[in-house]
Amino acid sequence: MNYQAAIFDMDGLLLDTERVCQQAFRESCEALSLPFLEDTYLSIIGCNAQGIENILTAGYGDKIDYQILRKAWMDRYHPVVNTQAIPVKKGVLALLNWLKSEKIPMAVATSTHRELAITKLKLAGIYDFFDSLSTGCEVQHGKPHPEIFLLAADRLKVLPARCLAFEDSNNGVRAAVSAKMQVFQIPDLVAPCSEVLALGHNVLDSLTMVPQQLTKHGVLSQGIA
Incomplete structure (x- = not known):
């Protein structure tokens, strides 16, 4: 697909x-x-x-x-x-620029409150990459419930099953998998537990590897059909 x-x-x-x-x-x-x-x-x-x-x-x-x-x-x-630019993780800028060049719409789905999320993204210099932002204060059920990912997909006007999802946490992976998305997990502080690994999603060391993975398997289509 x-x-x-x-x-x-x-x-x-x-x-x-x-x-x-x-x-x-x-x-x-x-x-x-x-x-x-x-x-x-x-x-x-x-x-x-x-x-x-x-x-x-x-x-x-x-x-x-x-x-x-x-x-x-x-x-x-x-x-x-609220005042300092938090460093972006390895591979973030390269991946965002690559997806932008491929004309792939992008969104953020974060448990953080909306105003703080906007501040963080702007200070880090990556806010303008995203077409929409869905936050924890806008949903009834937080991760691992899929609601926030479903909201993000709806705002992009793309079916959840046609979305790639990128997460670091086990709770986030559970949410994205439940939303029927193709999930890439890049663990941060917490390694994926055996229960989460059993979900069969992609686990990578960093986002740097994502463009190669997607190109290799030919899984992107430009824009919204």
């Missing part, structure tokens, strides 16, 4: 933000005399705000007042991502 659009996650896939976010969380735990539960933290990657709250509340139990923890966390995270 020829694919007619490309949909990208943002944090950890396009932008190297996950380490910034994790460090801010770790510092907040230290400030509040809380343990840093790494496995619990890593399981929130790819989730929207409600999903993050649910996982952290369950993981920390009565050790935390979630709102106090979240405020301490965001007070450390937002000053960085």
